[in-house]
Amino acid sequence: MRRHSWAEPYKIKAVELLKMTTREQRDAAIREAGYNTFLLRSEDVYIDLLTDSGVGAMSDRQWAGLMRGDEAYAGSANFYRLRDAVEEYYSYKYTVPTHQGRGAENILSRILISDGDYVPGNMYFTTTRLHQELAGGTFVDVIVDEAHDSQSEHPFKGNVDIGKLDALVDEVGADSIPYVCIATCVNMAGGQPISLQNLREVRAWCDEHGVRLVHDMTRVAENAHFIQRREQDCEDKSIREIVYEICALTDVATMSSKKDAMVNIGGFLAMNDPDLYERACALVVVYEGLHTYGGMAGRDMEALAIGIGESVDDDHIHARVGQVEYLGNRLREAGIPIVLPIGGHAVFPDARRMLPHIPQERFPAQALAAELYRASGVRAMERGIVSAGRDAATGENHAPALELIRLTIPRRVYTQAHMDVTAEAMMDVAERADRIEGLRFVYEPKMLRFFQARFEPVRS
Ligand code: F0G
Numbered sequence: 001m002r003r004h005s006w007a008e009p010y011k012i013k014a015v016e017l018l019k020m021t022t023r024e025q026r027d028a029a030i031r032e033a034g035y036n037t038f039l040l041r042s043e044d045v046y047i048d049l050l051t052d053s054g055v056g057a058m059s060d061r062q063w064a065g066l067m068r069g070d071e072a073y074a075g076s077a078n079f080y081r082l083r084d085a086v087e088e089y090y091s092y093k094y095t096v097p098t099h100q101g102r103g104a105e106n107i108l109s110r111i112l113i114s115d116g117d118y119v120p121g122n123m124y125f126t127t128t129r130l131h132q133e134l135a136g137g138t139f140v141d142v143i144v145d146e147a148h149d150s151q152s153e154h155p156f157k158g159n160v161d162i163g164k165l166d167a168l169v170d171e172v173g174a175d176s177i178p179y180v181c182i183a184t185c186v187n188m189a190g191g192q193p194i195s196l197q198n199l200r201e202v203r204a205w206c207d208e209h210g211v212r213l214v215h216d217m218t219r220v221a222e223n224a225h226f227i228q229r230r231e232q233d234c235e236d237k238s239i240r241e242i243v244y245e246i247c248a249l250t251d252v253a254t255m256s257s258k259k260d261a262m263v264n265i266g267g268f269l270a271m272n273d274p275d276l277y278e279r280a281c282a283l284v285v286v287y288e289g290l291h292t293y294g295g296m297a298g299r300d301m302e303a304l305a306i307g308i309g310e311s312v313d314d315d316h317i318h319a320r321v322g323q324v325e326y327l328g329n330r331l332r333e334a335g336i337p338i339v340l341p342i343g344g345h346a347v348f349p350d351a352r353r354m355l356p357h358i359p360q361e362r363f364p365a366q367a368l369a370a371e372l373y374r375a376s377g378v379r380a381m382e383r384g385i386v387s388a389g390r391d392a393a394t395g396e397n398h399a400p401a402l403e404l405i406r407l408t409i410p411r412r413v414y415t416q417a418h419m420d421v422t423a424e425a426m427m428d429v430a431e432r433a434d435r436i437e438g439l440r441f442v443y444e445p446k447m448l449r450f451f452q453a454r455f456e457p458v459r460s
Contacts (some may be wrong), residue, residue: 006322010412011313013060019043026374034454035370035439037379046377047418049407052345054100054258054265056411059310062262062303069299078301079292082268085305089240089312090247092215092270094277098288099295101218101256102127104269108214108254109135111276112178120168121181122160123147123188126218126387126448128254133392137178140168146399147189150339150350155230157192157341158185158223160202168253174195174209183216184223184246188383188405191219191324192342193226196234196245203249215250219312221260222344225321240312252276259345261307262411266296294410324409326416330423336430339404347409349426351384360385360399362438366455368429369405371436376425380405387450 021029021044033039037050048055054076070077073133098104105128113119115136122143129139142164146154160182169177180204186192206213224242225387227234234242247253252271257263269280281291288295296304310316321344328342331349339348351358351365358364364382373379384403391398407422439455 006319006326008319008412009313010059018046020046022379023374023427026377030370030374031431034442035366035457036450036453036455037369037373037381037453038451040373041363044377045373045379046423047414047422049288049346049409049422050379050381052259052408052410053256054263055413056259056262056264057413058262058264058303058307059412061310062306065302066299067308068302069297070302071298073293074290075292076301078298078305079158081305082301085308086268086270089243089308090220091272092247092254092268093272094254094270094274094280096269096277096280096284096291097294097296097301098267098269100258100265100267101216101254102267103288103295104130104254104256105131105288107269107280108252109137110283110318111279112212113137114178116176117178118168118176119179119181120160120165120177122158122183122194123186124388124455125183125187126389126450128183130447138392140164141184142168142180143189147186147192148405150190150337150348150353153340155193155226155341156195156198158194159187159198160194162205164202165202165205169209171451174211176415177209179212179214179252180206181214181216182250183218185219185226185344187219187345188387188400188402189343190339190348190402191222191345192339192341193223193230193344195231196227196242197231197364199246199249211385212252213250215247215253216255217247217253218259219345220246220254221317222321224312225317225344238312239314239317243312245296257304257307259411260311261304262311263300263304263307266300266304268294291322320409320411323414323416323419327407327409327419327422330419334423334427334430336426339402346406348383348402348404348406350403351405352403354430355436357434358436358438360403361397362440362458363455364438365405366402367436367439367457368433370439370455372405372429374426375429376421378407378422378425380407382406382450389447389449 113135146152210384337353388398445453
């Protein structure tokens, strides 16, 4: 039988019970949380679509792997299994474990970036850009223009515009560019992929200019899914083959394994250059831990090594992205504006279009996420002006074209019925969108403000 559904290649062995809340309880909870969904208590949330980070369901094999934890301070057997898995599936020879992705970003930025450098990338990510700035660098966006247009149906909105790289090198010179950083399945663009062809062009550009190519591989398997579905001559390649091919085109990788690789905590910095590895080992002991655990328990490295293998399975990734598409299509059919094409890890309703009466400086996406929670107990995240933060040099707000909320789907956690409830909740909120009020800051942290900022409603 030829199957068209995206049904899951697993069945459920244990469940986690959820608390149901009333509208009154949620009213009080969101007020207490300063209208920031990051400040809600998880027990007050019904369907938690805040993030796909660290919230996936591990397999029975991964849980069994925890029992094989070798908690030696140095030379844990699990480190060697992790290192071998990274080389086998991702091609990188050397692996430095870190407690999560930003630990790897910190080490890499400190090693490679000097004061006054420029770091081009296919759209910013919050923690990545901050570490680049803290190391003295300036992030430069070189993603294709279509990525900033929520309605463009370009199949590879994660692509780099090579013309923008050329313009940067003309302006500042290759010596001021320590590396180009490309993310696979670009988070802030809406989970949008980069094509193999574009990546090859970026590789050639880097070779021509003697610049390293760094890969934020947090969601590389999802990117491989879109390459297999959309790119010419790729439909017969397996996800595993495409993932390997992507990685092999790059020199260094930072990984938040809390996403693709389905562990609750962990990450790594991986590379092929032995000198860079030596420098990373020297720094990881300062910020994370010894180079054979880097802030992870042995058992967590074991679960990660197993998760890497599971993440590149074709049936797994098709079901994973299939579920995201299912939710996206339900919203689309209901006329709710979302980022198109539907991304790999999340659906991104467009707050700018849903709440045109709220100006961007009154945080429409933040207000929409708060209202969605209040209405339904579904927790989303703001991905707009609050997340974008302020310009490091001028102190002015970045004003991104994309003013979105993110309905992020954890891997292997929720059912199709949960997706239906989420769609119904969004429709309910959309019906009375014109009555949603904007917000203003009560407390604004200096760095990564979206995590802990507090707000109050204000009539716009
Ligand atoms: N790079 C990307 C593309 C990410 O999405 C994240 C985390 C990181 C790096 C940092 O990794 O959290 O392990 O330190 N993204 C999470 C999210 C927080 O919700 O999108 P980390």
